Amino acid sequence: MEKGTILENRKFVIGGIILVVVAVYIWRLASLQLISSDYQTKADSNAYYRSVVFPSRGNIYDRRGERLVYNQTAFDIMVTTREIKNLDTLEFCKAIGITRDMFDKRMEAIKDRKLNPGYTSVRPQLFVGQLSENEYSVIQEKLIRYPGFSIRKRAVRKYSTPLLAHVLGDVGEVNREDVEKDDYYSPGDFIGIQGVERSYEKELRGEKGVQILLRDARGIVHGHYKDGAEDVMPKAGKDITLSIDEKLQELGERLMTGKHGAIVAIEPKTGEILCMVSAPSYDPRRLEGKERGNYMSKLMKDKDNPLLNRATLGAYPPGSTFKPTQALTFLQEHVITPNTYYPCQRGFRIKGMKVGCHTHQTPIELINAISTSCNGYFCWGLYHMFNNRNQYKSLNEAMTKWKNYMVKMGFGYRLGIDLPSEGRGLIPNAQFYDDAYKGNWNALSVISISIGQGEVLATPLQIANLGATIANRGKYKIPHVVHAIQNGQVADSLTTFKSTGISPFYYDYVREGMRSAVLKGTCTGANIPGFEVCGKTGTAQNPHGKDHSAFMGFAPMSNPQIAICVYVENGEWGATYGVPIGALMMEQYLRGSLSPAAEALADKFEHKSINYNEKDEKKKQEPPKKKPQKAKNDTVDSARISVFHQFGYYRDSIAETVKQINEEKQKQQKLQKEALDRKIAEEMKRKEEEARQKAEIRQKAELARQKAAEIRRKEDEEKQRRQKILKQRQKDAMDKAIKSDWIIHQMKKKLEE
Amino acid sequence: MPSNSGKNIFGSIDWITMLCYLVFVVWGWFTIFSATYKFDEPNLFNFSNNSGKQMMWIGIALVIGTVVLLIEKRVYEMYANFFYAFFIIILIATMLFAPETKGSRSWIPIGSMKLQPAEFAKFSVALLLGQAVNKLGFSLSKRADIIKALAIVLFPLGIIIMQNETGSALVYLAFLLVLYREGMSGTVLFYIFAAVVYFVVGIRFNEDFIQQMDVCVGEMVVLLLAQIFTTGLTLFACRDKVAARWMAVVGMGISLVVILFAVFVIPFNFTWILILVNLAQVGYLVFLGINTRFRRYYYIATFAFLSTIFFYFSGFLLNRLGDHQRVRIEVLLGKKSDKSGAEYNVNQALIAIGSGGFAGKGYLNGTQTKLSFVPEQETDFIYCTIGEEGGFLQSALLLLLFLFFIWRLIWMAERQPDTPGRVYGYSVVSIFIFHLFINVGMVLGLTPVIGIPLPFFSYGGSSLIGFTILLFIFIRMDAESKLNYKMQ
Structure with missing residues (x-):
């Protein structure tokens, strides 16, 4: 009995065992379910597949509604190597129209981690890229029979023209910095890299949508989570209309072939940029798709630096195109009056120093000085300004005053154009010279800034903007390339006028001077019969080589439609390249087309090129070394073949499938016919549309002409009124002029002493 | 015994157990229904799927x-x-x-x-x-x-x-x-427990080695465990305090000294000494068995001997297992x-x-x-x-x-x-x-x-x-x- 009770106690052992087991398991449950939270996220990432739905990117149009950039769907054949099962390689190759050899090579390339660093066997890899829609529709049906192969649809950015590369910019994969800066992006997304694509990225990109899908262990999707209640639809990007005139741009790029430099044209009333040419340029169409890498590296290696937007980033001495700013400053500061005469004996001569000038009558007053681009006149002006201790307590103060005028007129700082990169140019200030000359400088040491030389640098955009401010009599809108945004507005900062702080009526003298320059001065070549063109040449001395050729102007004088800057590197005289190119551009814009004579001139300029490699010529004559051939990319790309070329060939040999070919052909013919019909219908539509638009434009032009006549009448009245005031003022100014003459007299005396 | 107990038997059934059983079965059925439920085809009751079949099985089981x-x-x-x-x-x-x-x-x-x-x-x-x-x-x-x-x-x-x-x-x-x-x-249960411990420890650590000494960690731990278990069994199963003390002091003492010596003074492969100690324990137990004619000493001696050779045997055993079972065990052991x-x-x-x-x-x-x-x-x-x-x-x-x-x-x-x-x-x-x-x-x-x-x-x-x-x-x-x- 005693043994029995001992044995009965063993029930506690057995009961204890199960107690321990349950206790341990509950402890384990607690640690899994209550303490660790990893499992929740793991389960979610198992089951919820967040599929991003990409919005279509906005299109880009020119000011006339011509489509410049758009999206096209491209189809890629993808391969997931792990999922390939029982593949009949030969049959597959036939189905997509490649040879067995190509298949093997491509597969090898995909699996080679050196060529394809992101390779994994579970994620789809690119097998054949960029099928057209036609190829896709045929292959898609067949592909279902081959597990492991799939089609990926994606949007490719397409460019309608080879123009405007710098303004449009391009689109590429985001880099790590973009991803870190903006939560919107994840690796593999696309983002605008340059130009408008970059600066209007937020408008163009739209908003991504997301689908939350339920996915099982085999990756098969079982519908939407909560029947799509949590899904977010993508928002398409906004279309953008540029202020660029495609025809004007085309002419500009044509005229600049073979030359380096830039053309910027601005509509003065709105600040809208009508064309922005930077030469040499590149073809944005070659940056889409596979060619991108090679073309990009070629561009980057190019010594001529075609990737640089010279219109906004080039810093050039503005030369004589800068003189109007000086005239305006001197007038506003009462350094001169419009009737102030300065002597110029083939230049500005003082204390053994000379700034040369060409031969013209002397002494000379302001309008003629601008017209003949007299260096001496503006040197005297600056000399008197900087040495006037009655008005300015110190040289520093005078310099600062001067600098402030330049900045107000849009120099020395970025204007704020709506493109991602812009240069500042350079307007020196007193501090700058203090540092450079160690405090020991005077008016004479900096005298060349008055003729746009020396330390002064400006971008073609700033020079064109100067033209616009003169055209507007002292105010400007920040130049911008975007005319309108779909369901949006151009930033306010771009559509409000900024003032230069100089009385508008001083501008009349400068305009008169520039008009006179066209009629009888330095840029008679810019004269377009029927339009009052105002212009100013520039021949900027260039320490590195031949002088730069520049032109700044606007037209017509009474109602400016276009302000322009042409800058041709090493073009020597302003009149050689700058003036004729500027004239052609203005004519194109104002008339809408070129006259036959102008067309001939344009042809001539198109084929006139400047040799920028004289120095390098010798080096080039050495036999070029043979570059080691890169076979790498060739093998990757060779797998991409036109499917249809080989399609028929394979089928011929198989009697059974002859029928299939016929069907295929018929289908294709039908498709082609349909496409043709569609095209014809579209063409008809387009023509009608065009005719309608032309009529509209004609009507508008008629209206505009009437308006312009009215405005002209009003302006004449205004002018008469103003001339009365002017005469009054001139009398007052005479006193001052006499005084300044007296100062000259004094100085001459001093010099003689 | 009364043969008509069938009538009253339901009155004497342990209903608590019965209730547990019913709760388990019903809970189980609902769980099976949930486990076979598909998001995209929420079908209700249907005898062709598993939850339907299980319903039938429950019916049959109750009958x-x-x-x-x-x-x-x-x-x-x-x-x-x-x-x-x-x-x-x-x-x-x-x-x-x-x-x-x-x-x-x-x-x-x-x-x-x-x-x-x-x-x-x-x-x-x-x-x-x-x-x-x-x-x-x-x-x-x-x-x-x-x-x-x-x-x-x-x-x-x-x-x-x-x-x-x-x-x-x-x-x-x-x-x-x-x-x-x-x-x-209870020692039989202990034998099984010991075998599981040897197996787990031996397999888990059979590829780890103490540096410089070439000593397999798994082997060493199994041998030491064998010494401890043998000593413990001598103490609890035979209630022989003297023998247990001898084995603890001399046997495990030697092992400890050898290990400390190898770790701190001169590294050498001391596995063979541990094996010797284990065999000495076996010999000592056999000697005690002959002396006292107490059969348990033989059992413990056998256990000690098997423990000593277990490590070498478990590797062999593992290799004899089917491939997927071996992988399962190896995965479980990390x-x-x-x-x-x-x-x-x-x-x-x-x-x-x-x-x-x-x-x-x-x-x-x-x-x-x-x-x-x-x-x-x-x-x-x-x-x-x-x-x-x-x-x-x-x-x-x-x-x-x-x-x-x-x-x-x-x-x-x-x-x-x-x-x-x-x-x-x-x-x-x-x-x-x-x-x-x-x-x-x-x-x-x-x-x-x-x-x-x-x-x-x-x-x-x-x-x-x-x-x-x-x-x-x-x-x-x-x-x-x-x-x-x-x-x-």
Whole structure:
């Protein structure tokens, strides 16, 4: 009995065992379910597949509604190597129209981690890229029979023209910095890299949508989570209309072939940029798709630096195109009056120093000085300004005053154009010279800034903007390339006028001077019969080589439609390249087309090129070394073949499938016919549309002409009124002029002493 | 005994156990319904899918259960031999003639259904074991009787292993607990425990080496454990304090000194010294056995010797195991990582349970189980569905309910007036313990993945009916004895 009770106690052992087991398991449950939270996220990432739905990117149009950039769907054949099962390689190759050899090579390339660093066997890899829609529709049906192969649809950015590369910019994969800066992006997304694509990225990109899908262990999707209640639809990007005139741009790029430099044209009333040419340029169409890498590296290696937007980033001495700013400053500061005469004996001569000038009558007053681009006149002006201790307590103060005028007129700082990169140019200030000359400088040491030389640098955009401010009599809108945004507005900062702080009526003298320059001065070549063109040449001395050729102007004088800057590197005289190119551009814009004579001139300029490699010529004559051939990319790309070329060939040999070919052909013919019909219908539509638009434009032009006549009448009245005031003022100014003459007299005396 | 007890028997049934059973079965059915539910085709009740079939199985099980309850206890006892023989024949026949399913020959196809005799055979073993133990003069302290009892258990086990159904076969090891209750020495359980420890430690560390000394960590630890276990057994099983002290001081002392010397002074391979110490222990025990003629010394000596050679044997054993079983064991011991292979199942099961949190994702809302990330989700891995959808609350409640259920069964087994009843009761207890231990353990990643069902929950007619018969015979026995007691 005693043994029995001992044995009965063993029930506690057995009961204890199960107690321990349950206790341990509950402890384990607690640690899994209550303490660790990893499992929740793991389960979610198992089951919820967040599929991003990409919005279509906005299109880009020119000011006339011509489509410049758009999206096209491209189809890629993808391969997931792990999922390939029982593949009949030969049959597959036939189905997509490649040879067995190509298949093997491509597969090898995909699996080679050196060529394809992101390779994994579970994620789809690119097998054949960029099928057209036609190829896709045929292959898609067949592909279902081959597990492991799939089609990926994606949007490719397409460019309608080879123009405007710098303004449009391009689109590429985001880099790590973009991803870190903006939560919107994840690796593999696309983002605008340059130009408008970059600066209007937020408008163009739209908003991504997301689908939350339920996915099982085999990756098969079982519908939407909560029947799509949590899904977010993508928002398409906004279309953008540029202020660029495609025809004007085309002419500009044509005229600049073979030359380096830039053309910027601005509509003065709105600040809208009508064309922005930077030469040499590149073809944005070659940056889409596979060619991108090679073309990009070629561009980057190019010594001529075609990737640089010279219109906004080039810093050039503005030369004589800068003189109007000086005239305006001197007038506003009462350094001169419009009737102030300065002597110029083939230049500005003082204390053994000379700034040369060409031969013209002397002494000379302001309008003629601008017209003949007299260096001496503006040197005297600056000399008197900087040495006037009655008005300015110190040289520093005078310099600062001067600098402030330049900045107000849009120099020395970025204007704020709506493109991602812009240069500042350079307007020196007193501090700058203090540092450079160690405090020991005077008016004479900096005298060349008055003729746009020396330390002064400006971008073609700033020079064109100067033209616009003169055209507007002292105010400007920040130049911008975007005319309108779909369901949006151009930033306010771009559509409000900024003032230069100089009385508008001083501008009349400068305009008169520039008009006179066209009629009888330095840029008679810019004269377009029927339009009052105002212009100013520039021949900027260039320490590195031949002088730069520049032109700044606007037209017509009474109602400016276009302000322009042409800058041709090493073009020597302003009149050689700058003036004729500027004239052609203005004519194109104002008339809408070129006259036959102008067309001939344009042809001539198109084929006139400047040799920028004289120095390098010798080096080039050495036999070029043979570059080691890169076979790498060739093998990757060779797998991409036109499917249809080989399609028929394979089928011929198989009697059974002859029928299939016929069907295929018929289908294709039908498709082609349909496409043709569609095209014809579209063409008809387009023509009608065009005719309608032309009529509209004609009507508008008629209206505009009437308006312009009215405005002209009003302006004449205004002018008469103003001339009365002017005469009054001139009398007052005479006193001052006499005084300044007296100062000259004094100085001459001093010099003689 | 009154033969009309059938009428009153339902009054004496242990309704608490009965209630537990019903709760398990109903809960199980709802869980199976959830586990086979598909998000994209929310079909309601349908007899062609698993939850529908399970409903049918539950019906059949209840009918069979009722019949079982109506049969008198003495029938079971009388025909214990017959049942045993019957199932042995069936098992052999299955092994020989059944079509191969998933690599094993353990399923008998009957029409469109399949039955697994191994699931039914358990109760016959329990019955026969009860009869055997009840024999006059039978004592589990006698070697011959132990062998007799073990034979009853190991015979079907062997056949089922030959059917290639290792999981179901191992369940029969649970009967060792019954033998323990009936007087088999606890040292036998300790031997098994020691063997498991050696195996786990040896396999886990057999590729780790102490630097400079070439000493295999697994080998060293197993040898040291053997010394400790042997010393402990000498102390507790033979109550020989003197010998134990000698072995502790001299044997383990030498080992300790040698190890310290090797670690801090001159590194050398000291494994052979440990082996010598172990062999010296064996020799000492044999010497004591001869001297005292106390047989236990021989047992312990044998244990010590086997312990010493175990490490070398376990490697050999592991290599003899089937490939997938070896990988499972190695993965469980953390030696191999195979996220997509053997480890995948357990890993996904852990994710399912872990993602349930405190209150779970809600009935029919589990993504892990619905989207078939968890394999065998309605059979062996059904506990995942409860863990994921019911969270900690329900999964812990299930364990506690089982704990209560098993304790109740132990209590009932102890109140049986006769040995066969008690043995049978403990058989039921042990089988449930084993199933719960292995099934929930493997889902929680604590025990190897051995494909055995969770009683009453896992989908499948064989296991449900098998467990029902097993349990209901015991309920009948208990009710009858209670009735007799009342009548007396």
